[in-house]
Amino acid sequence: MSWYRLLAGECRAILTNPAIVLIVFIGVLFYSVLYPLPYLREIPSEQPVVAVNLDGSQLSRRLERFIDATPQVRLAARAASLDEARRLLLARHLAGILVIPEHFGRDLLLGRQPVLALAGDATYFLVSSTVLEGMNAAARTMAAEARAGQLLRAGVPPAGIGEQLTAVRLNVRPVFNAGMGYVQYVIPAVFVLILHQTLVMAAGILTAGQIGDRNGEAAGYWRRCPPWRLLLGRCLVFGLIYTGLALYYFGPALAMYGIARLAALEALWALIVPLLLAATAVGIVLGRLLAQPERVTLVVLLSSMPLVFASGFIWPETAIPDALNQAVQIVPAIPAIKAFILLNQMAADPAAILPLRGQLWLQALAYGLLAWWLLGRGQGLPSPGRQQPT
Amino acid sequence: MAPVLSQLGREWRLQAADRWLLALFGWLPPLMFALIWAIFGAGLARDLAVGIVDLDGSTLSRHLVRHYDASPTLAVTHRFGAVAAGAQALRSGSIHALVVVPAALEEDSRHRRSPQVTVFVNSQYLLIGRLVTSALQQAHATAAGGVDAVQVLSLGSPSVDPAAVVTPLAGQLNPLFNSGMNYARFLVVAIIPALWQILIVAATVMALAAELRKGELPIWLAPAPLLALAARIVPGTACFWGHGLLYLGGVHGILSWPMHGSWLVLAAAQLLTVVACQVAGILLMLLALDATRALSLVAAYTAPGLAFMGITFPASDMTPLARGWRSLLPISHYIEIQVGQANYGLAPAAMLPQFGCLLLFFILVVPIAFRVRMLRSRGAAVESRS
Known part of the structure; x- marks a missing residue:
């Protein structure tokens, strides 16, 4: 079977599978619109609080104005x-309480x-x-203000006060996400995960759907070529489709939300290629092992939510149990999320x-070999997954 | 009563025969809940890596650094000779913050030129960055406060109380409803319900898919399709309600996180949530007519649930469109009841609007009935043709 017929067969199989079209193209x-949706306003601001002013002095009202x-x-x-x-806090969904104690102004x-x-x-x-x-x-x-007043009253000359009250000041400068925005925080990681998860799903659905002869095509194109070619062909077709999607995600989609894109294009490529290969191979492996498209999807x-929280961008890796940290390292999304954020958001x-x-x-290689072996093993034989549960 | 029970018994046996459904109804949800808890089990982050560039190398700078390192949240893991090396470490993610102590810090401080220590905090990991910032600010305030007191004394004015000058007023910070700002408590009680919603909707689709796979007559061609659908989901209702109660019992019972409200109200809210999710699942399955397609709709519908719940990011700061999507998710209404009860201990009557929203999901029975009628007539047409 020629390469051309293999690739044409893959493309047709992908485009005529409604579930894959739904996941990959739509x-x-x-998702690139839905996931950032809740965070569009970036940072919570102007949160309502209630004041309990037990003092009522001039100074206490000044403090209220400052707040x-x-x-x-x-x-x-x-x-x-x-x-x-x-x-009031409970009834009106306020965010906080400020209590100014009695005699606040006088004590100050x-x-x-x-x-x-x-x-x-x-x-x-x-x-x-x-x-x-x-x-x-x-x-x-x-x-x-109060400190300056006290020193003045104590007879310290005004020149000795000013800024110099604090011996050593601390100047905290947030970097990489200087505005402390939520979109910039969540979306770069989630976008990588979306690409990974949908690609694994799509490759898995396609692979699982070609087990046995449920389509009535005893001689589908996938049976008429050696497993290594099928593997390479599938990686190539999904790789090309997802290259387009990755270009959209790492380009206009990030730009649309004003998220930093600091990585050089070559450096991004050098990550995108192994990610797409590894994810396609994981999909093929899952498709073979789970044997039914809906199981792959499920x-x-x-796995999505545990992966998000185990990937270390929300909760520090050092606080996650070691065994868990090590276990998730087999998923390509884990190193990928970290690497893309480091490159693209942190330069x-x-x-x-x-x-x-x-x-x-390494993952691309290991899952590729596993996929190759599984594709070869099941070819032409009814897969064990097709047996009815007893 | 007996025919109903035997029908339910038949449904249960049918679904329990499927190992995947059995996993979804049985061990998988508790295992996933435990996994989430394990990730956040530490509750508080400790010893977050901080790098130091000490260009002064004085007693004062060492005093400050010792205080930073003494904070339980922080650990000084790296020391750099130059800012460039430190910046590189910050960019490569090996430290969460870089503290730069300027040259002549001690001398400037002695001459009251008020020097400043600059900290670059990695705010890309927003919440970790916030933890690091507040720990540094606290540690610095303690360290610098001592130095200030000495300076005030050196002003030589006997009428000044150094303590009052250093801290003329104190702010006592009280986190309400979650003492100690326990991170696990804040996230776990939101993540588990979000995961629960995904499991329920997905399991409902899988339960309806079981017979399609075997090529049996689809459920909408049964004599009384709506009743048959109801019977089909009841085993799932019981199991997932059980999982929900298990989660509540786990966090408020075994872990003894405070629970200020009524268990009864929460249990009722959970039951309604399970059914609302199942009704949504049925509709998605009937629209897609294929388990894989239905599950990809489930993914679009439920997977971002946590983001829309309003715990990690406040619902009041969402755009109207986001709030619209949020209200379509049963779990957003459930979480308000959970917070209202477990955290605030509100009167049950205050939860009526949220209960009303959960009840509104029953309206989905109307499109379900329409869809079933459509499918029946289509099925009849196919039969008459063949």
């Missing part, structure tokens, strides 16, 4: 007591170190850290991702 495009002026928080309500504030002037209570609803981790950050910033501004679908030197690239090539 799904991948749809309202931060970008993170806005003062949405006032309450007379902590209990009322808690009730007298240097008695009043204590502000700042509370954020930690059910929502991101919101609560935003709220606490905003209220804390306002409290720091207030503290700086397994890939169920790592290509040398830094060499081990990850090596891992991807």
Whole structure:
């Protein structure tokens, strides 16, 4: 059988399989819009908080204004007591509570170190850290003012105060995702996972569908060529289709959301090629082993969430149990997610991702050999997976 | 009663004969829940790698670095001679933050020129970056506060209380409803329900697919198709409700995470959620008429569920379109009930809107009935032709 007929057969099999068309051509495009959808507003801002001002002094109202002026928080309500504030928080879905204690203004002037209570609803981790950050910033501004006042009253010359109150300041500069945006955080990783998962599904569905002679074609094109050719042909066809999709994902799709694309094109290629080969081979292996297209789809679908959380971009790898960390290393998506983020969002030197690239090539090779063996073993024979369960 | 029971018994035997369905109904969901818990089991991140470029090498700079290293969240793992080497390590992901102590830090501080230590934090991994930032800020405040107090004393004004000058007012941070800002608690109780939703919808499709594969008469050609569909999903309802309760019992019972609300309300919400997911699953299967295609629809529908639930990113900050999609997912309504009960301990009556939303999913029975009628007439046409 000629290469031409093999490739034509592959293309026809892919394009005439509605499930594959749905996943590869419609799904991948749809996902590029759906996944960023919840995060389009990037960072939670102007979260509503309730103030319990037990003082009422000039200074306490000044603090309230400082808090309202931060970008993170806005003062949405006032309450007379902590209990009322808690009730309001629950009833109106507010994000936090600020309690200004009695005699706040007087204590501040007298240097008695009043204590502000700042509370954020930690059910929502991101919101609560935003709220606490905003209220804390306002409290720091207030503290700086108070400190200057105290020193002045103590007779320290104004020239000795100014900025120089804190002996050593800390200047925190977020890098790579300077705006601390959620899209830039989640989407680069999720896009890699989408490419990986849909490719594994598609190659698996195609492979599983060609086991036995369920299509009534006793002599399908896939039976008339040696397994190594079928393997290469399948990798080539899916590789070309996914090259197009990868170009879309790593190009206009990332650009559309304003996500950094710092990698050089050659460096991206050097990752895309082994990723696509490995994922296609994993798909063929799964297709052969699971023997039914819907089982492939199910397994890939169920694996997605554990893979996201085991991939180390949400929860540090060092905090995940070692056994789990090692177990997921067999999935191409794991090194791929890490490598693409390092290259594209963090501008790592290509040398830094060499081990990850090596891992991807190793996976491509290992799964390729396994796929070759499985394709050869099952060819022409009814597969064990087709036996009815007893 | 007896015919109903025997029908259910038949359904159960039919579905239990399929090893895959048996796994979905039995051991697989608890195993996956345990896996998620295992990933986040540590609860708090410890010893996150930090690199130091100490261009000063003074007593003061060593004092600061010791304080950073002493934070349980941080560990100073790398020291670099130059900023360039440190930046490279930060870019290659081997450290989460790079602390740069400028030259002449100690001298500038002694002359009250208020020098600053600059920290570059990798915020690409947003939540890890936030943990590192707040740990560094805390450690720095402790370390620098001591230095400030000495300086205030050296101003030589007897009427100044150094403590009051260093911290004129204190902020006491109280995370509500999740003491200690436990990361596991925050994420696990959102991830497991999202996973649960995927499992339920997918299992419903698999349960309906069992007979299509065997080439038997499809269920919509049964004498009473809607009843037959109902009987088909009941075993799944029981199993997945059981899994849901197992999860609740696991986190609030065995792990004893606080539970402020009513178990009864939560159990009822879970039952409604299971059925709502199953109804959605039936509709997807009837639309696709093929298990693989239906499952790829299930993937599109449920896989991004966690992002839309509003726990990781607030629903109030989503665009209207995102909120629209969110409301189409049963789990978004369930999670509001879960948070309202387990975290806030709200009165059951406050949960009525969410219960109403879950009940609305029963409207899907109408398109299901339409679709069944369509398929029946199509099936009849095929039969009459053959």
